[in-house]
Amino acid sequence: MHNATVIALRTVATILILATFVPLLPFEAWYIRIFDFPRSQIFVLAAFTLLIFLVLRWWRYGIDKILIPGLVASLVFEAVNIYPYTFLSPVQVQQAPADAPxxxxxxxxxxxxxxxxxxxxxxxxxxxxxxxxxxxxxxxxxxxxxxxxxxxxxxxxxxxxxxxxxxxxxxxxxxxxxxxxxxxxxxxxxxxxxxxxxxxxxxxxxxxxxxxxxxxxxxxxxxxxxxxxxxxxxxxxxxxxxxxxxxxxxxxxxxxxxxxxxxxxxxxxxxxxxxxxxxxxxxxxxxxxxxxxxxxxxxxxxxxxxxxxxxxxxxxxxxxxxxxxxxxxxxxxxxxxxxxxxxxxxxxxxxxxxxxxxxxxx
The missing domain is CATH 3.60.10.10 (Endonuclease/exonuclease/phosphatase)
Structure with missing residues (x-):
């Protein structure tokens, strides 16, 4: 694979990992807090990027031995955050009965x-x-x-x-x-x-x-x-x-x-x-x-x-x-x-x- 493509994929993986965990830092600056927002987008991109890494069997090479576990951790963390807002989670508010006054x-x-x-x-x-x-x-x-x-x-x-x-x-x-x-x-x-x-x-x-x-x-x-x-x-x-x-x-x-x-x-x-x-x-x-x-x-x-x-x-x-x-x-x-x-x-x-x-x- 072309070196530029390899560098690009590794850069994307690094950015996604940082974007996932940077909001955990105890800072309120806008460029930190902004990463609270796109949790579902990061989840999708991390899943896609991880799939590419696995298909290309990159888990055997240098920095990829760090990036792949990092992407897995990112996926898990984002999934935990967005899971409550999916149909897989129990509702927090019960449905009112049809005959509610x-x-x-x-x-x-x-x-x-x-x-x-x-x-x-x-x-x-x-x-x-x-x-x-x-x-x-x-x-x-x-x-x-x-x-x-x-x-x-x-x-x-x-x-x-x-x-x-x-x-x-x-x-x-x-x-x-x-x-x-x-x-x-x-x-x-x-x-x-x-x-x-x-x-x-x-x-x-x-x-x-x-x-x-x-x-x-x-x-x-x-x-x-x-x-x-x-x-x-x-x-x-x-x-x-x-x-x-x-x-x-x-x-x-x-x-x-x-x-x-x-x-x-x-x-x-x-x-x-x-x-x-x-x-x-x-x-x-x-x-x-x-x-x-x-x-x-x-x-x-x-x-x-x-x-x-x-x-x-x-x-x-x-x-x-x-x-x-x-x-x-x-x-x-x-x-x-x-x-x-x-x-x-x-x-x-x-x-x-x-x-x-x-x-x-x-």
Whole structure:
């Protein structure tokens, strides 16, 4: 085989191995954290590369004696990470029975619209088709607020935060809201929403809407503030006396260390586990997609339906979740459990994020 091809294959193998294990380093720099995202892509590429090595019988030669075990380790590690989001895994959230009471159900549609997208009608059509109880839109400015009115006029409750910095947020509800607060947990220009929504059966549910900054050079050089906001919300809802839903664009994947820490801290469940990836980003590139938009909830709920909705010309697909309030069966579902290091790690994550945000303000 041509030397250039051999070098190329070995280079690819080395990159895949590094990409797998670099995120284990205790650093929050964007060029480290970015490798949390493409776990499924790395798995496929590592499997293909390993197959080539085996077909060519390279396990007998020099550096290949290191690269092949490295690729095997990469495959195993990536498989462990993505396994829960395949149909091979047991579900974390039980399926609601067909006769679940309608007055205990809540449908929520989450859509990061991409602020510069002008195809308002595509989202309007989806809202009118699915008629959710709760609509959460992200990256919505005043233009989007006006553009969606043909659909949002049917929502009597509204929380509008129109911003032109791509962190605008709008929450629309057909159900009553109370004690609604717009909050800026760590950064002045990045809002979140906390409110309580009343189901048709009279039960009040604590709802959080979030959209922290991503760890990319154009936004944040590291993931400290993102991680801190996610974990801060998780810590807050753990002490809630109400059923809880946390929804939004976390700018983090479901299997990352930070989102896993969020689940351990909050005890919230992920309805995707055992059902699929529900990749919402990037809608424009089929081979580069991962789950960034989330709907987590307490064990008071079971799942009626979860669906990734059609493309609306955004870089995100909208996602729809329909939950059923089922408190009498809540203990059938096992909450993510903290380990002995969870509280300390959560406190450190929050403190580092606050310090980072303070330095940016100064």
């Amino acid at each position: 309608a007055d205990g159900q809540l449908s929520i549609l989450v859509s990061n619209v991409y602020q510069h997208n002008v195809e308002h009608q595509l989202l309007i059509d989806l809202i009118q088709e699915h008629s959710p109880d709760i609509l959460l839109t992200l990256e919505t400015d005043s233009i989007w607020q006006k553009g969606l009115r043909p659909a949002t006029d049917s929502f009597p409750e509204r929380v509008a935060i129109p911003l032109s910095n791509t962190y605008g947020m709008h929450l629309y509800s057909k159900l009553p809201l109370r004690q609604t607060r717009t909050r800026y947990l760590l950064e002045e220009e990045v809002p979140s929403i906390k409110t309580y929504v009343q189901l048709r059966n009279g039960v009040w549910v604590e709802l959080h809407a979030v959209h922290p900054k991503p760890p990319v050079p154009t936004e944040d050089d590291d993931s400290k503030t993102r991680d801190a906001e996610i974990v801060l919300v998780g810590k807050e809802v753990k002490g809630s006396d109400y059923p809880v839903i946390v929804a939004g664009d976390f700018n983090d994947v479901a299997w990352s260390h930070t989102t896993t820490l969020f689940q351990k801290v909050s005890g919230l469940l992920d309805p995707r586990i055992g059902r699929g990836f529900y990749n919402t980003f990037n809608a424009k590139y089929k081979l580069l997609r991962w789950p960034l938009d989330h709907v987590f909830h307490s064990d008071h709920f079971k799942l009626v339906k979860m669906e990734r909705l059609p493309h609306i010309n955004s870089d995100h697909f909208p996602i729809l979740a329909i939950l059923s309030f089922a408190p009498e069966n809540k203990y059938e579902q096992e909450e993510p459990q903290p380990d002995e290091d969870t509280a300390e790690e959560a406190a450190e994550t929050i403190e580092e994020g606050k310090e980072e945000a303070q330095e940016e303000d100064d």
